[in-house]
Amino acid sequence: GQSLEQPSEVTAVEGAIVQINCTYQTSGFYGLSWYQQHDGGAPTFLSYNALDGLEETGRFSSFLSRSDSYGYLLLQELQMKDSASYFCAVLAGTGFQKLVFGTGTRLLVSP
Amino acid sequence: NAGVTQTPKFQVLKTGQSMTLQCAQDMNHEYMSWYRQDPGMGLRLIHYSVGAGITDQGEVPNGYNVSRSTTEDFPLRLLSAAPSQTSVYFCASSSRYEQYFGPGTRLTVT
Numbered sequence: 359g360q361s362l363e364q365p366s367e368v369t370a371v372e373g374a375i376v377q378i379n380c381t382y383q384t385s386g387f388y389g390l391s392w393y394q395q396h397d398g399g400a401p402t403f404l405s406y407n408a409l410d411g412l413e414e415t416g417r418f419s420s421f422l423s424r425s426d427s428y429g430y431l432l433l434q435e436l437q438m439k440d441s442a443s444y445f446c447a448v449l450a451g452t453g454f455q456k457l458v459f460g461t462g463t464r465l466l467v468s469p
Numbered sequence: 470n471a472g473v474t475q476t477p478k479f480q481v482l483k484t485g486q487s488m489t490l491q492c493a494q495d496m497n498h499e500y501m502s503w504y505r506q507d508p509g510m511g512l513r514l515i516h517y518s519v520g521a522g523i524t525d526q527g528e529v530p531n532g533y534n535v536s537r538s539t540t541e542d543f544p545l546r547l548l549s550a551a552p553s554q555t556s557v558y559f560c561a562s563s564s565r566y567e568q569y570f571g572p573g574t575r576l577t578v579t
Contacts (some may be wrong), residue, residue, distance in 0.1 A: 361526075362511075389566060400559060400570040401512065408566075445511050448564060456527070457502070457568065459511030 360384045362446055362460035364431045369466045370436050378431045378463045380446035388449040390422050390429045391457065396442045404431070406446075433465070471495050473489045473571035475560050482550040490545040492560030500563045502527070503535065505556040506573075512559060518543055538547040539546050550578045 362382045370376040382389070389408040393401040407413055407422035407429060420430040433440055443462040451455045476491045499520050504512035504527075514527030518554065519538040532554060534546040543562075547554060554579045561568040 391566060391568075393568075400572050401568075402570070403567045404567045447511075456517070457505075457512075457514060458528070459513070461509070461511045 360448070360450065360458045362448060362458065364444075364446055364460045364463045365465045367466070369468065369469050372436055372438060374436050375432065375434050376465065378433075378444050378446075380429045380431075380460055382427050382429075382446070382448050384450045384458055386450040386456075387424070387427075388451070389393045389448065390420070392418075392420055392431045393445045393447060393451075393459075394428045395445065395462070398418070400426070401445065406449075413417060416454050436467050438467050438469070441465060472562055473562050473569050474496045475558075475571035475574050477574060478572065479575050481579065482541045482547070483579055484550060484552060486550050488547050488550070490547075490558055490560075490576075492545065492571060493541050494543075494544045494560075494562040494569070495541065496562060496564070496569065497540060498562040498569075499540070501537065502559065502563075502568070503533070503543070503545045504559045505529065505554075506559060507556050515545065515558075547576075552578045554578050 372428040390404045392404040395401045418435045422429045445462045447457045447459045450458045473494045502517040503515040516535040518524045558574045560571040
């Protein structure tokens with residue numbers, strides 16, 4: 359089967375750092391992606407890790423450990439606009455279309 | 470570039486009716502997918518395509534059909550709508566690991 363686990367909600371204040379964890383069990387694994395979704399909007403791509411280690415893109419970083427079936431998204435210098443849901447997703451097939459999503463983590467950033 | 474477009478934005482159907490959700494992309498991407506998202510849930514893959522004429526099933530294909538006659542278009546057909554198909558439907562396209570999502574269609578089946 360396929361399962362991805364993330365915390366359901368995380369709260370933080372502006373300017374802080376927050377880490378959203380994701381553990382996965384899937385029948386195939388080619389990489390871990392992260393997507394952001396604001397209420398009423400469409401998911402937008404944040405990052406992708408195919409290999410172990412840290413990938414940094416501006417205020418956001420993503421980490422993968424394939425041996426632990428674990429990854430995380432790190433958000434630094436939090437801003438109010440970062441309040442959204444964050445989904446980890448495993449690329450589970452050889453094509454780029456078989457994405458299996460977690461149930462999402464709702465991030466609430468307060469002043 | 471318009472990116473990925475979906476029509477309609479909202480739709481209400483009665484049980485047993487059929488309809489087609491439209492999806493088009495202008496990025497010349499090979500890969501296209503359909504997902505559904507239920508309240509408080511992640512996205513679940515319905516069907517996907519790796520190129521014109523080639524489609525395959527995802528996690529939750531029952532009750533839906535797709536076809537891909539051109540690179541640009543990937544319509545999703547609901548054969549006989551059921552209340553369990555009330556959801557938000559997203560179409561996505563990609564050339565590699567980054568998927569671009571359309572704005573979604575909010576479907577209610579009564």
